[in-house]
Amino acid sequence: MFIDEIYKVEAPYREPMVVKGYRFGKGDKAACILGPMRGNEIQQLYICSQMVRVLKELEGNGCISAGKEVLVVPVVNSYAMNVGKRFWGVEGVDINRRFPGNSYGETAARIAGGVFEKIKDYSYGIQLASFYMTGEFVPHIRMMETGYQNASLANLFGLPYVVIRKPKPIDTKTLNYNWQDEMTAAFSLYTNKNSEVDEASANQAVAAVLRFLTRMGIIRYESHSGYISHVIMEDDLTNIHVTSGGIFRGLVRAGEDVRYGHKMAEIIDPYEGGVKETIVAPTDGIVFFTHTEDLITENDMAYRLIHRLHA
Amino acid sequence: MTEEIFSIEMPVGERLIIRKNRIKGEGTGEKRLAVVTGIHGDEFEGQYICYEIARRLHENPELLDGTVDIYPALNPLGMDIADRNIPKLNMDLNRMFPGKENGTTMERAAAAIIGDLAGADLCLDVHASDIFVKEIPQVRVSEEFAEKLLPYARLLNTDIVWMNATATVHESTLAHSMNMLGVPTLVVEMGVGTRIDRGYGKQVIDGIFNLMKELGMWRGEVPKTQFPVISTDGEVEFIRSHTTGVFLPAIEHNHYVKKGSRLGSVVSPLEGKVLEEIIAEKSGLVFTLREYPFVYEGALLARILMEVDKN
Protein backbone atom coordinates (compact mmCIF):
# COMPACT_ATOMS: atom_id res chain seq x y z
CA MET A 1 0.00 0.00 0.00
CA PHE A 2 1.24 3.47 -0.90
CA ILE A 3 -0.23 6.69 0.40
CA ASP A 4 -0.19 9.52 -2.14
CA GLU A 5 -0.96 13.18 -1.71
CA ILE A 6 -3.75 13.72 -4.22
CA TYR A 7 -4.36 17.39 -3.47
CA LYS A 8 -3.48 19.89 -0.77
CA VAL A 9 -5.27 23.06 0.32
CA GLU A 10 -3.77 25.60 2.71
CA ALA A 11 -5.89 27.59 5.16
CA PRO A 12 -4.83 30.53 7.33
CA TYR A 13 -5.67 28.94 10.67
CA ARG A 14 -6.01 25.22 10.05
CA GLU A 15 -3.66 22.43 9.19
CA PRO A 16 -3.58 22.01 5.41
CA MET A 17 -6.30 19.76 4.04
CA VAL A 18 -4.52 16.88 2.36
CA VAL A 19 -6.63 14.66 0.12
CA LYS A 20 -4.98 11.25 0.43
CA GLY A 21 -4.97 8.37 -2.02
CA TYR A 22 -4.34 4.78 -0.90
CA ARG A 23 -2.83 2.81 -3.76
CA PHE A 24 -2.86 -1.02 -3.95
CA GLY A 25 -1.21 -3.25 -6.55
CA LYS A 26 0.88 -2.08 -9.46
CA GLY A 27 0.11 -1.69 -13.13
CA ASP A 28 -2.96 -0.63 -15.13
CA LYS A 29 -5.11 1.95 -13.44
CA ALA A 30 -7.96 -0.47 -12.94
CA ALA A 31 -10.33 0.97 -10.36
CA CYS A 32 -10.72 4.10 -8.26
CA ILE A 33 -13.01 4.30 -5.24
CA LEU A 34 -13.79 7.78 -4.00
CA GLY A 35 -15.46 8.94 -0.79
CA PRO A 36 -17.10 12.06 0.63
CA MET A 37 -17.14 15.37 -1.18
CA ARG A 38 -19.82 16.57 1.25
CA GLY A 39 -19.22 16.97 4.97
CA ASN A 40 -22.24 14.94 6.05
CA GLU A 41 -21.26 11.77 4.20
CA ILE A 42 -20.07 9.90 7.28
CA GLN A 43 -21.39 6.53 6.13
CA GLN A 44 -19.46 6.96 2.87
CA LEU A 45 -16.27 7.77 4.81
CA TYR A 46 -16.76 4.67 6.92
CA ILE A 47 -17.25 2.48 3.85
CA CYS A 48 -14.09 3.83 2.21
CA SER A 49 -12.06 3.32 5.38
CA GLN A 50 -13.26 -0.29 5.47
CA MET A 51 -12.28 -0.70 1.81
CA VAL A 52 -8.76 0.43 2.65
CA ARG A 53 -8.64 -2.01 5.57
CA VAL A 54 -9.78 -4.97 3.45
CA LEU A 55 -7.61 -4.11 0.43
CA LYS A 56 -4.56 -3.81 2.67
CA GLU A 57 -5.26 -7.31 3.93
CA LEU A 58 -5.86 -8.67 0.43
CA GLU A 59 -2.64 -7.11 -0.81
CA GLY A 60 -0.76 -8.73 2.09
CA ASN A 61 -2.17 -12.08 0.99
CA GLY A 62 -1.18 -11.50 -2.64
CA CYS A 63 -4.79 -11.19 -3.77
CA ILE A 64 -4.48 -8.04 -5.92
CA SER A 65 -4.16 -9.30 -9.50
CA ALA A 66 -0.84 -8.77 -11.23
CA GLY A 67 -0.74 -5.66 -13.40
CA LYS A 68 -3.76 -4.04 -11.70
CA GLU A 69 -3.83 -0.98 -9.52
CA VAL A 70 -6.64 0.16 -7.23
CA LEU A 71 -6.83 3.65 -5.71
CA VAL A 72 -9.03 4.54 -2.73
CA VAL A 73 -9.60 8.21 -1.84
CA PRO A 74 -11.41 7.88 1.49
CA VAL A 75 -12.43 11.54 1.71
CA VAL A 76 -12.11 14.72 -0.33
CA ASN A 77 -13.84 17.34 1.81
CA SER A 78 -12.50 16.56 5.28
CA TYR A 79 -12.48 20.28 6.13
CA ALA A 80 -16.28 20.48 5.97
CA MET A 81 -16.60 17.28 7.99
CA ASN A 82 -14.53 18.67 10.84
CA VAL A 83 -16.63 21.82 11.18
CA GLY A 84 -20.03 20.20 10.66
CA LYS A 85 -20.75 21.79 7.28
CA ARG A 86 -22.09 20.02 4.24
CA PHE A 87 -20.33 22.06 1.55
CA TRP A 88 -16.96 23.64 0.90
CA GLY A 89 -15.79 26.73 2.75
CA VAL A 90 -17.54 29.96 3.59
CA GLU A 91 -18.92 30.05 0.04
CA GLY A 92 -20.72 26.75 0.68
CA VAL A 93 -19.76 25.21 -2.66
CA ASP A 94 -20.70 21.64 -3.49
CA ILE A 95 -17.44 20.16 -4.82
CA ASN A 96 -19.51 17.54 -6.65
CA ARG A 97 -20.90 20.40 -8.80
CA ARG A 98 -17.46 21.63 -9.89
CA PHE A 99 -16.17 18.86 -12.17
CA PRO A 100 -14.12 18.52 -14.28
CA GLY A 101 -12.63 21.43 -12.30
CA ASN A 102 -10.31 24.22 -13.27
CA SER A 103 -6.80 24.75 -11.97
CA TYR A 104 -7.11 28.52 -12.55
CA GLY A 105 -10.58 28.84 -11.03
CA GLU A 106 -12.01 29.32 -7.56
CA THR A 107 -10.78 27.13 -4.71
CA ALA A 108 -13.45 24.43 -5.01
CA ALA A 109 -12.90 24.19 -8.77
CA ARG A 110 -9.17 23.76 -8.13
CA ILE A 111 -9.86 20.96 -5.66
CA ALA A 112 -12.19 19.22 -8.13
CA GLY A 113 -9.66 19.71 -10.93
CA GLY A 114 -6.71 18.53 -8.85
CA VAL A 115 -8.52 15.42 -7.70
CA PHE A 116 -9.96 14.68 -11.14
CA GLU A 117 -6.51 14.84 -12.72
CA LYS A 118 -5.39 11.98 -10.47
CA ILE A 119 -8.47 9.77 -10.86
CA LYS A 120 -9.63 10.24 -14.44
CA ASP A 121 -7.50 7.57 -16.07
CA TYR A 122 -8.94 4.59 -14.19
CA SER A 123 -11.06 2.09 -16.11
CA TYR A 124 -13.71 1.90 -13.39
CA GLY A 125 -14.73 4.72 -11.10
CA ILE A 126 -16.83 4.05 -8.01
CA GLN A 127 -18.13 7.00 -6.01
CA LEU A 128 -19.71 6.60 -2.59
CA ALA A 129 -22.33 9.28 -3.00
CA SER A 130 -25.30 10.94 -1.36
CA PHE A 131 -28.50 12.45 -2.71
CA TYR A 132 -29.14 16.19 -2.43
CA MET A 133 -32.27 15.49 -0.36
CA THR A 134 -31.96 13.83 3.02
CA GLY A 135 -33.65 10.46 3.33
CA GLU A 136 -33.13 6.73 3.16
CA PHE A 137 -32.57 4.67 0.05
CA VAL A 138 -32.62 1.04 -0.93
CA PRO A 139 -28.93 0.34 -1.67
CA HIS A 140 -28.34 0.83 -5.36
CA ILE A 141 -25.93 1.78 -8.10
CA ARG A 142 -26.77 4.98 -9.91
CA MET A 143 -25.55 5.88 -13.37
CA MET A 144 -26.05 8.86 -15.58
CA GLU A 145 -27.48 8.24 -19.03
CA THR A 146 -24.64 9.76 -21.04
CA GLY A 147 -24.62 7.30 -23.91
CA TYR A 148 -21.50 5.69 -22.41
CA GLN A 149 -23.22 4.17 -19.38
CA ASN A 150 -23.08 0.41 -19.09
CA ALA A 151 -25.88 -1.02 -16.96
CA SER A 152 -24.77 -4.63 -17.41
CA LEU A 153 -21.45 -3.78 -15.73
CA ALA A 154 -23.39 -2.14 -12.89
CA ASN A 155 -25.21 -5.45 -12.33
CA LEU A 156 -21.88 -6.99 -11.30
CA PHE A 157 -22.02 -5.20 -7.96
CA GLY A 158 -24.87 -7.54 -7.07
CA LEU A 159 -26.93 -4.84 -5.37
CA PRO A 160 -30.72 -5.09 -5.68
CA TYR A 161 -31.12 -2.12 -8.05
CA VAL A 162 -29.38 -0.16 -10.76
CA VAL A 163 -30.95 3.26 -11.41
CA ILE A 164 -30.37 5.15 -14.62
CA ARG A 165 -30.85 8.89 -14.45
CA LYS A 166 -31.34 11.23 -17.40
CA PRO A 167 -28.86 14.04 -16.73
CA LYS A 168 -30.20 17.54 -16.15
CA PRO A 169 -27.95 20.54 -16.95
CA ILE A 170 -26.84 20.66 -13.30
CA ASP A 171 -25.66 17.01 -13.44
CA THR A 172 -23.03 17.75 -16.07
CA LYS A 173 -20.80 19.17 -13.30
CA THR A 174 -20.81 15.99 -11.21
CA LEU A 175 -17.94 13.54 -10.94
CA ASN A 176 -20.04 10.67 -12.28
CA TYR A 177 -20.86 12.54 -15.50
CA ASN A 178 -17.29 13.74 -16.05
CA TRP A 179 -15.80 10.33 -15.36
CA GLN A 180 -18.01 8.88 -18.07
CA ASP A 181 -17.01 11.74 -20.32
CA GLU A 182 -13.37 10.62 -19.89
CA MET A 183 -14.42 7.05 -20.79
CA THR A 184 -14.19 5.78 -17.22
CA ALA A 185 -17.09 3.41 -16.47
CA ALA A 186 -18.57 5.37 -13.56
CA PHE A 187 -20.85 4.09 -10.82
CA SER A 188 -22.30 5.96 -7.87
CA LEU A 189 -23.06 3.67 -4.96
CA TYR A 190 -25.87 4.72 -2.60
CA THR A 191 -26.55 3.05 0.71
CA ASN A 192 -29.43 3.80 3.05
CA LYS A 193 -27.69 6.37 5.25
CA ASN A 194 -25.50 9.48 4.98
CA SER A 195 -24.83 11.32 8.20
CA GLU A 196 -24.60 8.30 10.45
CA VAL A 197 -22.90 4.94 10.16
CA ASP A 198 -25.11 1.94 9.52
CA GLU A 199 -22.79 -1.01 9.94
CA ALA A 200 -24.95 -3.59 8.15
CA SER A 201 -25.53 -1.42 5.12
CA ALA A 202 -21.86 -0.35 5.05
CA ASN A 203 -20.80 -4.00 5.03
CA GLN A 204 -23.19 -4.63 2.16
CA ALA A 205 -21.56 -1.77 0.24
CA VAL A 206 -18.03 -3.05 0.91
CA ALA A 207 -19.11 -6.54 -0.19
CA ALA A 208 -20.63 -5.09 -3.37
CA VAL A 209 -17.44 -3.24 -4.32
CA LEU A 210 -15.31 -6.32 -3.58
CA ARG A 211 -17.68 -8.45 -5.67
CA PHE A 212 -17.35 -6.02 -8.57
CA LEU A 213 -13.54 -5.91 -8.33
CA THR A 214 -13.45 -9.73 -8.18
CA ARG A 215 -15.71 -10.12 -11.21
CA MET A 216 -13.58 -7.65 -13.17
CA GLY A 217 -10.48 -9.72 -12.35
CA ILE A 218 -8.86 -6.95 -10.32
CA ILE A 219 -8.74 -8.85 -7.03
CA ARG A 220 -9.16 -12.46 -5.92
CA TYR A 221 -11.73 -12.69 -3.18
CA GLU A 222 -14.32 -15.23 -2.04
CA SER A 223 -17.60 -13.38 -2.41
CA HIS A 224 -21.11 -14.72 -2.45
CA SER A 225 -23.08 -13.97 -5.52
CA GLY A 226 -25.28 -11.11 -4.30
CA TYR A 227 -28.53 -10.06 -5.94
CA ILE A 228 -29.49 -10.11 -9.55
CA SER A 229 -29.99 -6.39 -10.08
CA HIS A 230 -33.11 -4.84 -11.52
CA VAL A 231 -32.36 -1.94 -13.81
CA ILE A 232 -34.82 0.91 -13.41
CA MET A 233 -35.12 4.34 -14.98
CA GLU A 234 -35.37 7.07 -12.39
CA ASP A 235 -38.26 8.65 -14.27
CA ASP A 236 -40.26 5.43 -13.84
CA LEU A 237 -40.26 5.69 -10.04
CA THR A 238 -43.63 6.65 -8.54
CA ASN A 239 -43.19 9.81 -6.43
CA ILE A 240 -45.53 10.26 -3.49
CA HIS A 241 -45.92 13.88 -2.40
CA VAL A 242 -47.72 14.98 0.74
CA THR A 243 -50.46 17.58 0.61
CA SER A 244 -49.93 19.19 4.01
CA GLY A 245 -47.14 20.22 6.34
CA GLY A 246 -46.59 18.94 9.87
CA ILE A 247 -44.85 16.24 11.85
CA PHE A 248 -44.04 13.23 9.70
CA ARG A 249 -44.70 9.78 11.12
CA GLY A 250 -43.24 7.29 8.64
CA LEU A 251 -44.66 3.77 8.88
CA VAL A 252 -42.61 1.92 6.26
CA ARG A 253 -38.86 1.62 5.66
CA ALA A 254 -36.83 1.64 2.48
CA GLY A 255 -36.87 -1.81 0.89
CA GLU A 256 -40.31 -2.72 2.20
CA ASP A 257 -42.99 -4.19 -0.02
CA VAL A 258 -46.28 -2.31 -0.05
CA ARG A 259 -49.66 -3.06 -1.61
CA TYR A 260 -52.06 -0.59 -3.13
CA GLY A 261 -53.86 1.25 -0.33
CA HIS A 262 -51.31 0.29 2.34
CA LYS A 263 -50.94 3.00 5.00
CA MET A 264 -47.40 4.43 4.60
CA ALA A 265 -47.27 7.53 6.78
CA GLU A 266 -49.24 9.99 8.81
CA ILE A 267 -48.85 13.71 9.15
CA ILE A 268 -49.53 14.92 12.65
CA ASP A 269 -50.89 18.37 13.39
CA PRO A 270 -48.00 20.09 15.19
CA TYR A 271 -50.36 21.99 17.52
CA GLU A 272 -53.21 19.61 18.27
CA GLY A 273 -51.58 16.22 17.89
CA GLY A 274 -54.19 14.64 15.66
CA VAL A 275 -53.60 12.95 12.29
CA LYS A 276 -54.19 15.54 9.58
CA GLU A 277 -53.21 13.42 6.60
CA THR A 278 -52.73 9.72 5.91
CA ILE A 279 -50.49 8.69 3.04
CA VAL A 280 -51.40 5.43 1.34
CA ALA A 281 -49.61 3.52 -1.39
CA PRO A 282 -51.01 4.55 -4.80
CA THR A 283 -49.79 1.27 -6.31
CA ASP A 284 -48.16 -2.04 -5.41
CA GLY A 285 -44.44 -1.56 -5.14
CA ILE A 286 -41.19 -1.55 -3.26
CA VAL A 287 -40.19 1.48 -1.21
CA PHE A 288 -37.11 2.89 -2.93
CA PHE A 289 -36.74 6.15 -1.00
CA THR A 290 -38.23 7.49 2.20
CA HIS A 291 -38.30 10.94 3.74
CA THR A 292 -36.68 10.59 7.17
CA GLU A 293 -36.90 14.03 8.74
CA ASP A 294 -39.50 14.44 11.45
CA LEU A 295 -40.88 17.60 9.87
CA ILE A 296 -42.37 17.80 6.40
CA THR A 297 -43.55 20.63 4.14
CA GLU A 298 -46.56 20.51 1.84
CA ASN A 299 -45.61 18.93 -1.54
CA ASP A 300 -42.43 17.37 -0.19
CA MET A 301 -41.68 13.89 -1.46
CA ALA A 302 -42.41 11.35 1.27
CA TYR A 303 -41.64 8.23 -0.75
CA ARG A 304 -40.52 6.98 -4.11
CA LEU A 305 -41.84 3.58 -5.12
CA ILE A 306 -40.61 1.03 -7.60
CA HIS A 307 -43.80 -0.02 -9.29
CA ARG A 308 -44.04 -3.79 -9.14
CA LEU A 309 -45.10 -5.65 -12.23
CA HIS A 310 -47.11 -8.81 -11.69
CA ALA A 311 -46.07 -11.92 -13.52
CA MET B 1 -52.53 45.38 -5.59
CA THR B 2 -50.59 42.59 -3.93
CA GLU B 3 -51.23 38.98 -4.90
CA GLU B 4 -49.89 35.61 -3.79
CA ILE B 5 -48.36 33.75 -6.70
CA PHE B 6 -47.34 30.71 -4.67
CA SER B 7 -48.22 29.44 -1.23
CA ILE B 8 -47.58 26.18 0.60
CA GLU B 9 -47.88 24.95 4.14
CA MET B 10 -44.67 24.62 6.13
CA PRO B 11 -44.38 22.11 8.97
CA VAL B 12 -45.20 24.34 11.92
CA GLY B 13 -47.96 26.91 11.66
CA GLU B 14 -46.77 29.04 8.74
CA ARG B 15 -47.20 29.31 5.00
CA LEU B 16 -44.39 30.03 2.59
CA ILE B 17 -45.75 32.80 0.37
CA ILE B 18 -44.30 34.42 -2.74
CA ARG B 19 -45.96 37.77 -3.42
CA LYS B 20 -46.08 40.32 -6.16
CA ASN B 21 -47.41 43.83 -6.41
CA ARG B 22 -49.25 44.60 -9.64
CA ILE B 23 -49.29 48.30 -10.46
CA LYS B 24 -51.57 49.27 -13.33
CA GLY B 25 -51.26 52.62 -15.00
CA GLU B 26 -54.15 54.89 -15.84
CA GLY B 27 -53.44 54.63 -19.56
CA THR B 28 -54.80 51.93 -21.85
CA GLY B 29 -51.41 50.40 -22.68
CA GLU B 30 -51.15 46.61 -22.66
CA LYS B 31 -47.41 46.36 -22.05
CA ARG B 32 -46.21 44.51 -18.95
CA LEU B 33 -42.84 44.88 -17.25
CA ALA B 34 -41.82 42.43 -14.49
CA VAL B 35 -39.15 43.32 -11.93
CA VAL B 36 -38.05 40.32 -9.88
CA THR B 37 -35.44 40.06 -7.16
CA GLY B 38 -34.52 38.06 -4.07
CA ILE B 39 -33.74 34.74 -5.75
CA HIS B 40 -30.63 34.81 -3.57
CA GLY B 41 -31.49 35.56 0.04
CA ASP B 42 -28.23 37.38 0.77
CA GLU B 43 -28.80 40.05 -1.92
CA PHE B 44 -30.69 43.16 -0.88
CA GLU B 45 -29.90 45.73 -3.58
CA GLY B 46 -33.17 44.83 -5.31
CA GLN B 47 -35.16 45.79 -2.20
CA TYR B 48 -34.42 49.47 -2.69
CA ILE B 49 -35.11 49.23 -6.41
CA CYS B 50 -38.51 47.59 -5.83
CA TYR B 51 -39.43 50.12 -3.16
CA GLU B 52 -38.44 53.12 -5.21
CA ILE B 53 -40.14 51.96 -8.44
CA ALA B 54 -43.38 51.21 -6.58
CA ARG B 55 -43.20 54.54 -4.74
CA ARG B 56 -42.67 56.58 -7.92
CA LEU B 57 -45.41 54.71 -9.78
CA HIS B 58 -47.91 55.15 -6.95
CA GLU B 59 -47.06 58.82 -6.82
CA ASN B 60 -47.70 59.34 -10.54
CA PRO B 61 -50.10 56.66 -11.78
CA GLU B 62 -51.23 58.98 -14.59
CA LEU B 63 -47.76 58.73 -16.15
CA LEU B 64 -47.80 54.94 -16.33
CA ASP B 65 -49.23 53.36 -19.44
CA GLY B 66 -49.22 49.61 -18.89
CA THR B 67 -48.56 47.25 -15.99
CA VAL B 68 -45.54 46.87 -13.75
CA ASP B 69 -45.33 43.70 -11.66
CA ILE B 70 -42.91 43.80 -8.73
CA TYR B 71 -41.71 40.58 -7.10
CA PRO B 72 -39.42 41.59 -4.22
CA ALA B 73 -38.66 38.16 -2.72
CA LEU B 74 -38.66 35.02 -4.84
CA ASN B 75 -36.82 33.17 -2.06
CA PRO B 76 -38.65 34.56 0.98
CA LEU B 77 -37.18 32.16 3.56
CA GLY B 78 -33.67 32.78 2.28
CA MET B 79 -34.17 36.55 2.52
CA ASP B 80 -35.46 36.20 6.04
CA ILE B 81 -32.21 34.68 7.27
CA ALA B 82 -29.87 36.12 4.59
CA ASP B 83 -29.24 32.65 3.18
CA ARG B 84 -28.21 32.73 -0.46
CA ASN B 85 -29.80 29.33 -1.01
CA ILE B 86 -33.14 27.86 -0.07
CA PRO B 87 -32.91 27.20 3.68
CA LYS B 88 -32.80 23.54 4.75
CA LEU B 89 -32.73 22.33 1.16
CA ASN B 90 -29.42 24.15 0.71
CA MET B 91 -29.99 24.56 -3.01
CA ASP B 92 -29.63 27.60 -5.25
CA LEU B 93 -33.13 28.54 -6.47
CA ASN B 94 -31.48 29.99 -9.57
CA ARG B 95 -30.42 26.48 -10.58
CA MET B 96 -33.95 25.04 -10.38
CA PHE B 97 -35.74 26.72 -13.27
CA PRO B 98 -38.02 26.10 -15.11
CA GLY B 99 -39.13 23.93 -12.17
CA LYS B 100 -41.77 21.25 -12.24
CA GLU B 101 -45.49 21.57 -11.59
CA ASN B 102 -45.81 18.18 -9.92
CA GLY B 103 -42.32 18.17 -8.36
CA THR B 104 -40.99 18.92 -4.91
CA THR B 105 -41.94 22.07 -3.04
CA MET B 106 -39.39 24.42 -4.52
CA GLU B 107 -39.64 22.88 -8.01
CA ARG B 108 -43.30 23.83 -7.84
CA ALA B 109 -42.38 27.29 -6.61
CA ALA B 110 -40.02 27.71 -9.57
CA ALA B 111 -42.74 26.55 -11.97
CA ALA B 112 -45.23 28.97 -10.40
CA ILE B 113 -42.79 31.86 -10.80
CA ILE B 114 -42.24 31.03 -14.47
CA GLY B 115 -45.98 30.63 -15.00
CA ASP B 116 -46.68 34.02 -13.49
CA LEU B 117 -43.96 35.81 -15.46
CA ALA B 118 -44.95 34.24 -18.78
CA GLY B 119 -46.54 36.73 -21.10
CA ALA B 120 -44.63 39.75 -19.76
CA ASP B 121 -43.08 41.98 -22.42
CA LEU B 122 -39.85 42.30 -20.50
CA CYS B 123 -38.42 40.94 -17.28
CA LEU B 124 -35.60 42.36 -15.11
CA ASP B 125 -33.97 39.97 -12.65
CA VAL B 126 -32.15 42.17 -10.14
CA HIS B 127 -29.22 40.69 -8.22
CA ALA B 128 -26.65 42.08 -5.86
CA SER B 129 -23.30 40.43 -5.83
CA ASP B 130 -22.69 37.83 -3.11
CA ILE B 131 -21.03 38.80 0.19
CA PHE B 132 -17.56 38.23 -1.27
CA VAL B 133 -17.09 40.79 -4.04
CA LYS B 134 -18.52 44.22 -4.85
CA GLU B 135 -19.76 44.97 -8.37
CA ILE B 136 -20.52 48.17 -10.28
CA PRO B 137 -24.00 48.31 -11.86
CA GLN B 138 -24.00 46.00 -14.84
CA VAL B 139 -26.26 43.99 -17.07
CA ARG B 140 -25.27 40.41 -17.77
CA VAL B 141 -26.38 38.93 -21.05
CA SER B 142 -25.65 35.50 -22.46
CA GLU B 143 -24.37 35.48 -26.01
CA GLU B 144 -27.19 33.20 -27.11
CA PHE B 145 -29.77 35.95 -26.60
CA ALA B 146 -27.48 38.96 -27.05
CA GLU B 147 -28.99 40.20 -30.30
CA LYS B 148 -32.44 40.41 -28.76
CA LEU B 149 -31.35 41.70 -25.35
CA LEU B 150 -28.66 44.27 -26.13
CA PRO B 151 -31.04 47.02 -27.31
CA TYR B 152 -32.81 46.84 -23.92
CA ALA B 153 -29.61 46.35 -21.91
CA ARG B 154 -28.15 49.60 -23.27
CA LEU B 155 -31.05 51.60 -21.83
CA LEU B 156 -30.58 50.62 -18.20
CA ASN B 157 -28.01 53.30 -17.29
CA THR B 158 -25.45 50.78 -16.06
CA ASP B 159 -21.69 51.23 -16.43
CA ILE B 160 -21.20 48.04 -18.37
CA VAL B 161 -23.02 45.29 -20.18
CA TRP B 162 -21.12 42.04 -19.81
CA MET B 163 -21.82 39.49 -22.49
CA ASN B 164 -21.58 35.77 -21.86
CA ALA B 165 -20.72 35.87 -18.16
CA THR B 166 -20.83 32.24 -17.12
CA ALA B 167 -23.34 32.53 -14.28
CA THR B 168 -26.09 33.79 -16.51
CA VAL B 169 -25.35 31.29 -19.24
CA HIS B 170 -26.40 28.48 -16.96
CA GLU B 171 -29.39 26.68 -18.38
CA SER B 172 -31.24 26.33 -15.08
CA THR B 173 -31.43 30.05 -14.29
CA LEU B 174 -34.64 32.07 -14.28
CA ALA B 175 -33.25 34.34 -16.99
CA HIS B 176 -32.41 31.46 -19.30
CA SER B 177 -35.83 29.85 -18.83
CA MET B 178 -37.64 33.13 -19.48
CA ASN B 179 -35.55 33.92 -22.54
CA MET B 180 -36.28 30.44 -23.87
CA LEU B 181 -39.98 31.20 -23.39
CA GLY B 182 -39.56 34.32 -25.48
CA VAL B 183 -39.77 36.86 -22.65
CA PRO B 184 -36.67 39.07 -22.95
CA THR B 185 -35.07 38.85 -19.51
CA LEU B 186 -32.08 40.86 -18.35
CA VAL B 187 -29.95 40.10 -15.32
CA VAL B 188 -28.93 43.29 -13.51
CA GLU B 189 -26.23 43.07 -10.89
CA MET B 190 -24.67 45.63 -8.55
CA GLY B 191 -23.19 46.22 -5.13
CA VAL B 192 -22.38 43.57 -2.58
CA GLY B 193 -24.35 41.01 -0.58
CA THR B 194 -26.44 42.00 2.49
CA ARG B 195 -26.08 45.74 1.79
CA ILE B 196 -27.88 48.45 -0.16
CA ASP B 197 -25.92 51.04 -2.11
CA ARG B 198 -28.54 53.68 -2.84
CA GLY B 199 -26.30 55.49 -5.31
CA TYR B 200 -26.14 52.37 -7.48
CA GLY B 201 -29.83 51.79 -6.88
CA LYS B 202 -30.80 55.28 -8.11
CA GLN B 203 -28.63 54.86 -11.18
CA VAL B 204 -30.39 51.63 -12.17
CA ILE B 205 -33.85 52.98 -11.27
CA ASP B 206 -33.27 55.91 -13.65
CA GLY B 207 -32.32 53.29 -16.23
CA ILE B 208 -35.50 51.31 -15.60
CA PHE B 209 -37.68 54.41 -16.13
CA ASN B 210 -35.63 55.19 -19.24
CA LEU B 211 -36.39 51.67 -20.49
CA MET B 212 -40.09 52.10 -19.68
CA LYS B 213 -40.11 55.33 -21.63
CA GLU B 214 -38.60 53.57 -24.65
CA LEU B 215 -41.20 50.81 -24.30
CA GLY B 216 -43.92 53.44 -24.32
CA MET B 217 -44.94 52.66 -20.74
CA TRP B 218 -43.83 55.88 -19.04
CA ARG B 219 -44.88 59.39 -19.98
CA GLY B 220 -42.88 61.17 -17.27
CA GLU B 221 -39.53 62.88 -17.44
CA VAL B 222 -36.42 60.73 -17.40
CA PRO B 223 -33.00 62.00 -16.27
CA LYS B 224 -30.21 61.85 -18.79
CA THR B 225 -28.73 58.36 -18.81
CA GLN B 226 -25.34 57.04 -19.87
CA PHE B 227 -24.41 54.43 -22.43
CA PRO B 228 -22.70 51.36 -21.04
CA VAL B 229 -19.46 49.84 -22.23
CA ILE B 230 -20.32 46.57 -23.94
CA SER B 231 -17.76 43.94 -23.09
CA THR B 232 -17.18 40.27 -23.78
CA ASP B 233 -15.43 37.65 -21.65
CA GLY B 234 -12.20 38.15 -23.58
CA GLU B 235 -11.93 41.71 -22.29
CA VAL B 236 -12.30 40.79 -18.63
CA GLU B 237 -9.21 39.96 -16.59
CA PHE B 238 -9.84 37.77 -13.53
CA ILE B 239 -7.42 38.29 -10.66
CA ARG B 240 -7.27 35.47 -8.14
CA SER B 241 -5.27 34.90 -5.01
CA HIS B 242 -2.27 32.58 -5.22
CA THR B 243 -1.99 32.31 -1.46
CA THR B 244 -4.12 31.91 1.62
CA GLY B 245 -4.50 34.76 4.09
CA VAL B 246 -6.21 38.12 4.54
CA PHE B 247 -6.71 40.40 1.53
CA LEU B 248 -6.12 44.12 2.04
CA PRO B 249 -7.05 46.11 -1.08
CA ALA B 250 -4.86 49.08 -2.01
CA ILE B 251 -7.34 50.62 -4.44
CA GLU B 252 -10.93 51.77 -4.53
CA HIS B 253 -13.66 49.85 -6.26
CA ASN B 254 -14.81 51.31 -9.60
CA HIS B 255 -11.49 53.01 -10.38
CA TYR B 256 -9.08 52.78 -13.28
CA VAL B 257 -5.72 51.15 -12.75
CA LYS B 258 -2.58 51.09 -14.86
CA LYS B 259 -0.71 47.93 -15.73
CA GLY B 260 1.84 47.21 -13.00
CA SER B 261 0.03 49.09 -10.25
CA ARG B 262 -0.53 47.42 -6.91
CA LEU B 263 -4.12 46.29 -6.26
CA GLY B 264 -3.55 45.03 -2.74
CA SER B 265 -1.80 42.40 -0.72
CA VAL B 266 -2.54 39.08 0.92
CA VAL B 267 -1.07 39.12 4.42
CA SER B 268 -0.50 36.80 7.35
CA PRO B 269 -1.85 38.26 10.62
CA LEU B 270 0.03 35.63 12.62
CA GLU B 271 3.45 36.44 11.17
CA GLY B 272 2.92 40.10 10.30
CA LYS B 273 4.14 39.36 6.79
CA VAL B 274 2.98 40.17 3.29
CA LEU B 275 2.46 36.83 1.56
CA GLU B 276 1.64 38.15 -1.87
CA GLU B 277 1.45 41.51 -3.61
CA ILE B 278 -1.39 41.68 -6.11
CA ILE B 279 -0.34 43.55 -9.23
CA ALA B 280 -2.53 44.54 -12.18
CA GLU B 281 -1.31 42.80 -15.31
CA LYS B 282 -3.52 44.91 -17.56
CA SER B 283 -4.75 48.50 -17.44
CA GLY B 284 -8.45 49.01 -17.08
CA LEU B 285 -11.47 49.50 -14.86
CA VAL B 286 -11.69 47.58 -11.58
CA PHE B 287 -15.37 46.71 -11.80
CA THR B 288 -15.25 43.86 -9.29
CA LEU B 289 -13.35 44.09 -6.01
CA ARG B 290 -13.21 41.66 -3.10
CA GLU B 291 -14.98 42.81 0.07
CA TYR B 292 -14.69 39.65 2.15
CA PRO B 293 -11.20 39.64 3.68
CA PHE B 294 -10.43 35.94 4.12
CA VAL B 295 -9.03 34.28 1.01
CA TYR B 296 -7.93 30.80 0.02
CA GLU B 297 -5.84 30.06 -3.02
CA GLY B 298 -8.08 30.67 -6.01
CA ALA B 299 -10.33 33.27 -4.36
CA LEU B 300 -11.51 36.03 -6.73
CA LEU B 301 -9.88 39.34 -5.73
CA ALA B 302 -10.80 41.62 -8.61
CA ARG B 303 -11.99 41.76 -12.19
CA ILE B 304 -10.63 44.35 -14.56
CA LEU B 305 -12.34 45.46 -17.72
CA MET B 306 -9.38 45.91 -20.02
CA GLU B 307 -8.52 48.69 -22.43
CA VAL B 308 -10.96 51.13 -20.89
CA ASP B 309 -9.24 54.50 -20.56
CA LYS B 310 -10.24 57.27 -18.29
CA ASN B 311 -12.12 59.86 -20.29
Ligand SMILES: [Zn+2]
Ligand atom coordinates in the same frame (compact mmCIF):
# COMPACT_ATOMS: atom_id res chain seq x y z
ZN1 LIG C 1 -27.85 36.62 -7.18
